[in-house]
Amino acid sequence: MNRLKxxxxxxxxxxxxxxxxxxxxxxxxxxxxxxxxxxxxxxFLEIGxxxxxxxxxxxxxxxxxxxxxxxxxxxxxxxxxxxxxxxxIHIPVLLMGYANPMIQxxxxxxxxxxxxxxxxxxxxxxxxxxxxxxxxKNDFIDNGLSNVFLVTPQTSxxxxxxxxxxxxxxxxxxxxxxxxxxxxxVSDEIGIYYQRVKDMKLNNPxxxxxxxxxxxxxxxxxxxxxxxxxxxxxxxxxADKDDYLAHIPAxxxxxxx
Amino acid sequence: MAHTNYxxxxxxxxxxxxxxxxxxxxxPNIEExxxxxxxxxxxxxxxxxxxxxxxxxxxxxSPLYLAKRLSEKYGATIFLKREDLNHTGAHKINNTVGQILxxxxxxxxxxxxxTGAGQHGVATATVCALKGLECIIYMGEVDIERQAPNxxxxxxxxxxxxxxxxxxxxxxxxxNEAMRDWIxxxxxxxxxxxxxxxxxxxxxxxxxxxxxxxxxxKKQLVEHTGSPSPDYVLACVGGGSNAMGMFYHFLDxxxxxxxxxxxAGLGVNSGHSAATSVLGKEGVLHGSRTxxxxxxxxxxxxxxxxxxxxxxxxxxPQHAHLxxxxxxxxxxxxxxxxxxxxxxxxxxxxxxxxxxSAHALAQLEKMTFKGDEIVVIxxxxxxxxxxxxxxxxxNL
Ligand SMILES: Cc1ncc(COP(=O)(O)O)c(C=O)c1O
Numbered sequence: 255m256n257r258l259k260x261x262x263x264x265x266x267x268x269x270x271x272x273x274x275x276x277x278x279x280x281x282x283x284x285x286x287x288x289x290x291x292x293x294x295x296x297x298f299l300e301i302g303x304x305x306x307x308x309x310x311x312x313x314x315x316x317x318x319x320x321x322x323x324x325x326x327x328x329x330x331x332x333x334x335x336x337x338x339x340x341x342x343i344h345i346p347v348l349l350m351g352y353a354n355p356m357i358q359x360x361x362x363x364x365x366x367x368x369x370x371x372x373x374x375x376x377x378x379x380x381x382x383x384x385x386x387x388x389x390x391k392n393d394f395i396d397n398g399l400s401n402v403f404l405v406t407p408q409t410s411x412x413x414x415x416x417x418x419x420x421x422x423x424x425x426x427x428x429x430x431x432x433x434x435x436x437x438x439x440v441s442d443e444i445g446i447y448y449q450r451v452k453d454m455k456l457n458n459p460x461x462x463x464x465x466x467x468x469x470x471x472x473x474x475x476x477x478x479x480x481x482x483x484x485x486x487x488x489x490x491x492x493a494d495k496d497d498y499l500a501h502i503p504a505x506x507x508x509x510x511x
Numbered sequence: 512m513a514h515t516n517y518x519x520x521x522x523x524x525x526x527x528x529x530x531x532x533x534x535x536x537x538x539p540n541i542e543e544x545x546x547x548x549x550x551x552x553x554x555x556x557x558x559x560x561x562x563x564x565x566x567x568x569x570x571x572x573s574p575l576y577l578a579k580r581l582s583e584k585y586g587a588t589i590f591l592k593r594e595d596l597n598h599t600g601a602h603k604i605n606n607t608v609g610q611i612l613x614x615x616x617x618x619x620x621x622x623x624x625x626t627g628a629g630q631h632g633v634a635t636a637t638v639c640a641l642k643g644l645e646c647i648i649y650m651g652e653v654d655i656e657r658q659a660p661n662x663x664x665x666x667x668x669x670x671x672x673x674x675x676x677x678x679x680x681x682x683x684x685x686x687n688e689a690m691r692d693w694i695x696x697x698x699x700x701x702x703x704x705x706x707x708x709x710x711x712x713x714x715x716x717x718x719x720x721x722x723x724x725x726x727x728x729k730k731q732l733v734e735h736t737g738s739p740s741p742d743y744v745l746a747c748v749g750g751g752s753n754a755m756g757m758f759y760h761f762l763d764x765x766x767x768x769x770x771x772x773x774x775a776g777l778g779v780n781s782g783h784s785a786a787t788s789v790l791g792k793e794g795v796l797h798g799s800r801t802x803x804x805x806x807x808x809x810x811x812x813x814x815x816x817x818x819x820x821x822x823x824x825x826x827x828p829q830h831a832h833l834x835x836x837x838x839x840x841x842x843x844x845x846x847x848x849x850x851x852x853x854x855x856x857x858x859x860x861x862x863x864x865x866x867x868s869a870h871a872l873a874q875l876e877k878m879t880f881k882g883d884e885i886v887v888i889x890x891x892x893x894x895x896x897x898x899x900x901x902x903x904x905x906n907l
Binding site for chain 1 (some may be wrong): 522530531532533534535536538539601677678683684687688691694695697698792793794795796797800803805807808809811
């Protein structure tokens, strides 16, 4: 059984996922950061594979992608690094990135490799439902990979139901329509949107992402969803520090409380 | 008669190319546009205002000029479609007039756009001033420096010009920043894309607005020659909007040979080039599957051309399809060839072309004509914006 499903069967509240970019701040940091995050109490991980034109990302993750590419991170290198992923990491791991590097690698091959090294799912923000269904769905399903779709405050109920039907794993509920790293929107309107999606009683768990940066925003997200994802706030703590690994436990504790 | 296979499908594909590879955050915006633009464009009041603005504001129809001395030099009958005579100096205004009316009908209050050479930025700032709408133009830091007069124009018309400082700081990054802005402002903002690129329905919508170029050309050719069909039609390609507008009504007329000139920069294989159809591979950028200059790992490669309007690492998806089906022949023109052609047109005809357009003119050097063959070249813009480059290059 897929590790994501096992996780959600066991735990349905206060789940913390952390995003970081593979190959940042150094090329060989990927697995060390993953292990540190797991030890510090992250429930699952999203490892970003970098792209030169990450248009859904704000400055922090853009910058990390740029540095990772300069460091020599490619999908080939990443899969090489991930060969030993499951020696130490037992929590679910998703890959996150943009369509073009995946397409150049070959989607079938990408899915095969991802499954081989023990990746549980993939998030590709610019691969929308129609393109996924028409072109790639079978590659994901054949390899037991979850494809996780995003939902925004503007996504219609009909489309959310369709996304729920296509999803295996969880639904990525955006805190607002925004690029990554914007401060969390805390208006009543957003509460109403979270509640509206919660009330739809979807098959998949809900994880809230974008703008979660501290304990307060993590707790607020958990009022409505099964958990939340921290991205930019974590990537920012990795910048310009030689001992970035040492900061990880405190960071995770700061979010979970 | 119509070979509909060159046209877009309902889902936004041209053969293998096109689609809408966009994050969910943009889905409602794109969907709103896709569901409404055809209806809105077809409405009589839209058409009435659109046509009236094209005529009295843009200055259409643009002349189809028989370039006698150029014709003599090359031994053919050469017509120039004078998009350089449009208000603001290039073909870009045809599309921005159309899109601003569309944005107005959709109830949008805020307009964003990307620009490379600044021509599309100027055209967008112009129509925003015309309609009293807020205007934000994203432009690469490098291009802001290269195209200073156009930056001043945009500011003078009330637009805010925001430098794109990410990546290579040119057109590609300006496009990324504009898309990020749209993601962060999904409700009240319309994004006026300047070429036949981006997610469906942009490529098809922009080519529709630009198709006025070939529509007029056919009528004008009948007046000049008695036939609507020339032997050759030439245009330059950055993203490909002037070329799509120039080719549009000739696509199904298989006797007309269509040639698109790409910027080879310092040479196709010099590492400083924008010859996408030669150097590119199939991939996804800015919302559509197309042909793209990229590394093996799928990272986008920064293109180079002396003309800021042609240094885009991709081409529109319809061009990718026309390339793959060989309906259009894509050729590479170096900086030097384009600069020579600029000087030649200036001195033979008293017309200083945009360096972009000069790429199409330069192709004439590489062709041989039989007697009275008829050639139409899209003169997509005027060279005023390029004077600094000309001064430096020719030591004027
Ligand atoms: C005069 C002129 N021609 C051509 C272009 C290239 O655009 P497209 O390939 O979309 O026609 C530009 C872009 O700025 C331009 O200013």
